[in-house]
Amino acid sequence: MHTYWPEGMPTSLHYPDLPVCGLLTAAARLYGDRVAVVDGDLRLSFAEVRDLAVAFAHGLRGTGVRDGDVVLLHLSNSAWFLIGYYGTLLAGATVSPANPLQPAPGLHAQLLDTGAVAAVSHPAHLTPLTEARTGSRLRTVVVVPPSACAPSAVPPSAAPGVIALADLLTGHTDVPPHTAVTGDDVAQILYTGGTTGVSKGVRVLHRNVVANVTQMTAWRAAHLITEEGGGDLRLRPLPGPRDPGMRPGAGVTVLQSPLFHVHALINTIFLLLCGTTVVLSGRFSPERMLASIEEHRATYLLGSPTMWQALLAGPGVGEHDLSSVRVISSGGAPIDKATLTSLEAAFPAAAVGEGYGLTEGTCLVTSTPLLHGARRKLGSVGLPLFDTTVEIRPLTGGSAALGPNEVGELWVRGPQVTAGYLNRPEAGAEQFVAGWLRTGDLGYVDEDGFVFLSGRAKEMLIYKGYNVYPRELEDILHGHPGLRAAAVIGRAHAPVGQEPVAFVVPRPGADVDPEEVMAYVAARVLPYKKIRAMHIVDSLPLSAAGKILKSRLSALPAADDRG
Numbered sequence: 294m295h296t297y298w299p300e301g302m303p304t305s306l307h308y309p310d311l312p313v314c315g316l317l318t319a320a321a322r323l324y325g326d327r328v329a330v331v332d333g334d335l336r337l338s339f340a341e342v343r344d345l346a347v348a349f350a351h352g353l354r355g356t357g358v359r360d361g362d363v364v365l366l367h368l369s370n371s372a373w374f375l376i377g378y379y380g381t382l383l384a385g386a387t388v389s390p391a392n393p394l395q396p397a398p399g400l401h402a403q404l405l406d407t408g409a410v411a412a413v414s415h416p417a418h419l420t421p422l423t424e425a426r427t428g429s430r431l432r433t434v435v436v437v438p439p440s441a442c443a444p445s446a447v448p449p450s451a452a453p454g455v456i457a458l459a460d461l462l463t464g465h466t467d468v469p470p471h472t473a474v475t476g477d478d479v480a481q482i483l484y485t486g487g488t489t490g491v492s493k494g495v496r497v498l499h500r501n502v503v504a505n506v507t508q509m510t511a512w513r514a515a516h517l518i519t520e521e522g523g524g525d526l527r528l529r530p531l532p533g534p535r536d537p538g539m540r541p542g543a544g545v546t547v548l549q550s551p552l553f554h555v556h557a558l559i560n561t562i563f564l565l566l567c568g569t570t571v572v573l574s575g576r577f578s579p580e581r582m583l584a585s586i587e588e589h590r591a592t593y594l595l596g597s598p599t600m601w602q603a604l605l606a607g608p609g610v611g612e613h614d615l616s617s618v619r620v621i622s623s624g625g626a627p628i629d630k631a632t633l634t635s636l637e638a639a640f641p642a643a644a645v646g647e648g649y650g651l652t653e654g655t656c657l658v659t660s661t662p663l664l665h666g667a668r669r670k671l672g673s674v675g676l677p678l679f680d681t682t683v684e685i686r687p688l689t690g691g692s693a694a695l696g697p698n699e700v701g702e703l704w705v706r707g708p709q710v711t712a713g714y715l716n717r718p719e720a721g722a723e724q725f726v727a728g729w730l731r732t733g734d735l736g737y738v739d740e741d742g743f744v745f746l747s748g749r750a751k752e753m754l755i756y757k758g759y760n761v762y763p764r765e766l767e768d769i770l771h772g773h774p775g776l777r778a779a780a781v782i783g784r785a786h787a788p789v790g791q792e793p794v795a796f797v798v799p800r801p802g803a804d805v806d807p808e809e810v811m812a813y814v815a816a817r818v819l820p821y822k823k824i825r826a827m828h829i830v831d832s833l834p835l836s837a838a839g840k841i842l843k844s845r846l847s848a849l850p851a852a853d854d855r856g
Contacts, residue, residue: 295742333441349380385472597839754783
């Protein structure tokens with residue numbers, strides 16, 4: 294057991310043997326008429342979400358969808374995303390979420406790779422999907438109605454093979470269709486972010502999702518999932534005095550992160566199992582989010598570092614009552630220490646922490662203990678979850694684990710490690726080795742078991758034979774009072790190998806002097822780590838999940854270049 298392992302917390306859990314849709318069935322039974330989803334004026338109870346998902350499942354089966362078929366979920370955040378997700382699983386099919394803003398060529402590639410036979414889309418995004426379906430197996434498209442979170446001025450489509458959601462839901466029993474799906478079947482195919490290369494479809498099994506949600510429930514809500522007579526799931530609080538900050542059946546979250554990304558999707562499944570009301574928001578606006586937190590008395594927030602930075606940069610933080618927030622969880626990308634510290638100041642009643650995960654690990658691998666009073670370490674992504682092992686291995690190869698505080702590559706083993714890549718056996722053989730997942734991330738584990746990240750292996754640069762980790766420099770840059778955001782990449786320079794180059798976004802109204810910023814960094818690092826050039830830019834290119842797309846940085850126009 295780790296020195297810092299929360300007192301009274303078990304180190305191993307029982308994982309229910311059931312498909313993911315069983316978690317929705319349990320939530321509907323446990324919370325019934327409690328509001329599960331808010332999308333503007335549309336409010337659905339847990340029982341209503343379950344009933345609509347069952348009707349959706351029967352509708353899909355009526356179109357010919359069968360066990361193991363793939364359904365493309367081509368939607369932005371709305372109540373209908375969750376109905377489509379759970380309904381597809383209840384139909385025995387596999388879900389493959391897609392970014393609704395993806396151009397037709399990317400959608401076409403995903404349709405061909407997955408062999409999707411049906412899709413769920415929205416009037417505003419139907420045109421690129423119609424273009425993308427040519428030559429694919431796609432035969433049915435279900436179109437959901439506009440909502441407050443996902444409005445549209447586009448009229449309904451009457452194209453062949455397009456079905457309105459209302460027609461799909463009509464005239465079905467409330468008993469789920471019979472399927473032969475087990476925990477070893479594929480629940481979802483999610484595509485990696487592709488920030489450093491081509492996106493790959495990750496085969497996530499039902500048991501992977503159930504295991505990760507079980508881990509989250511115990512770690513963040515201090516409740517164990519137990520199975521009563523007849524297989525009914527219950528949540529049982531862990532014994533002993535503890536304040537998890539999140540109370541099942543009483544929480545509220547305001548969700549801004551895209552549900553088509555693994556971070557928001559798996560966290561939302563966990564939150565719904567814990568009876569949390571999910572308030573969905575449309576396009577991100579710091580002021581709108583702060584107002585929603587105050588209006589709905591949100592207790593649990595999750596988001597990416599770029600979202601937190603935008604929220605803190607505006608003037609509205611001090612103008613709203615944020616005292617209801619008890620937990621803030623950051624994920625999707627590494628967060629800097631300065632932003633974490635600012636979050637703690639802005640939300641004084643909240644336990645603030647971050648986690649580390651990746652699509653190949655279902656979602657979450659390590660997490661800061663979010664129980665109030667639990668010990669944390671600033672800059673760490675926390676401890677490995679229950680039944681999860683993180684080893685640091687040398688980049689030069691070999692399976693021998695490095696010692697405490699030695700930087701190497703993170704390898705992960707646990708019940709959330711997925712079943713590899715779709716149609717890419719060679720790539721899978723490189724990343725999934727004898728039950729271990731080779732993450733491609735660099736970091737170290739300290740003497741107490743806390744995990745610290747140094748960046749991606751592909752991003753590490755070598756200057757005159759020395760390893761330089763961009764994340765260390767980015768953390769320092771984020772501490773500069775004149776900067777809102779920053780990213781560091783390596784630039785080839787023959788005499789030295791590679792040299793660190795920074796791209797920075799000033800805070801509104803700040804007059805940033807590149808020479809002063811580079812001197813600020815130089816005063817805090819060894820000489821070989823100094824930034825050799827700096828570009829001032831208006832914004833950094835981001836993925837839908839808020840990750841910085843470093844492959845695009847070198848193409849950005851620079852206002853300043855010093856070095």
